[in-house]
Amino acid sequence: xxxxPIALCLLFACPAAAAEPPKLATKLETADPxxxxxxxxxxxxxxxxxxxxxxxxxxxxxxxxxxxxxxxxATERKAGLTYQAVGQTAIVGAIRLARPWTDFRTQEAPAGxxxxxxxxxxxxxxxxxxxxxxxxxxxxxxxxxxxxxPLPLKKLVAQSGTITGGTHPVVMLLMPHPKxxxxxxxxxxxxxxxxxxxxVVKVGDEPAxxxxxxxxxxxxxx
Numbered sequence: 001x002x003x004x005p006i007a008l009c010l011l012f013a014c015p016a017a018a019a020e021p022p023k024l025a026t027k028l029e030t031a032d033p034x035x036x037x038x039x040x041x042x043x044x045x046x047x048x049x050x051x052x053x054x055x056x057x058x059x060x061x062x063x064x065x066x067x068x069x070x071x072x073x074a075t076e077r078k079a080g081l082t083y084q085a086v087g088q089t090a091i092v093g094a095i096r097l098a099r100p101w102t103d104f105r106t107q108e109a110p111a112g113x114x115x116x117x118x119x120x121x122x123x124x125x126x127x128x129x130x131x132x133x134x135x136x137x138x139x140x141x142x143x144x145x146x147x148x149x150p151l152p153l154k155k156l157v158a159q160s161g162t163i164t165g166g167t168h169p170v171v172m173l174l175m176p177h178p179k180x181x182x183x184x185x186x187x188x189x190x191x192x193x194x195x196x197x198x199x200v201v202k203v204g205d206e207p208a209x210x211x212x213x214x215x216x217x218x219x220x221x222x
Contacts, residue, residue, distance in 0.1 A: 177211030192218030
């Protein structure tokens with residue numbers, strides 16, 4: 001039997017009850033990726049930025065990787081790619097939090113620059129019923145994530161935990177977004193709100209499209 005480290009077994013505990021979601025808007029702008037990112041990581045991005053705003057101004061700015069690495073069969077591509085095609089712990093984006101942000105587990109991340117790495121929630125009894133979907137992005141401080149290569153999950157968990165000084169990663173829930181438009185959009189469902197975007201993934205040498213919906217506030221339910 002494979003033993004799973006306790007730190008990973010505790011990944012993604014249940015969120016607290018959510019308040020009404022905030023009213024958000026998006027806009028596309030040309031903005032260089034943050035200089036706080038290490039050079040090899042910064043090179044993964046172009047100057048296409050998605051800005052999310054509320055009545056008080058900028059909430060966050062998101063940069064998507066130019067070509068997110070993915071793996072899929074011809075049949076899977078024909079049926080439509082899903083998050084399952086994305087490589088575990090691959091960098092998919094970078095985010096500038098303009099103000100402190102509360103994650104899916106009600107942990108607070110300070111304003112700043114973070115990488116976004118894709119992870120699948122481990123399958124275990126500890127995680128049953130803790131989230132509507134297994135797909136998340138883990139936030140890491142830009143200064144602590146200098147290389148673009150995938151990381152061992154245990155290392156990523158520890159790296160992200162430094163944001164709060166704890167042992168649990170700061171996480172951003174991903175929701176299905178099968179029909180992304182050319183422009184970013186705010187998606188609302190129940191007491192949750194996400195920003196939906198269309199990303200370019202690279203399957204081998206071939207580009208393809210995949211929708212991402214990054215949950216910014218609240219709790220999703222199906």
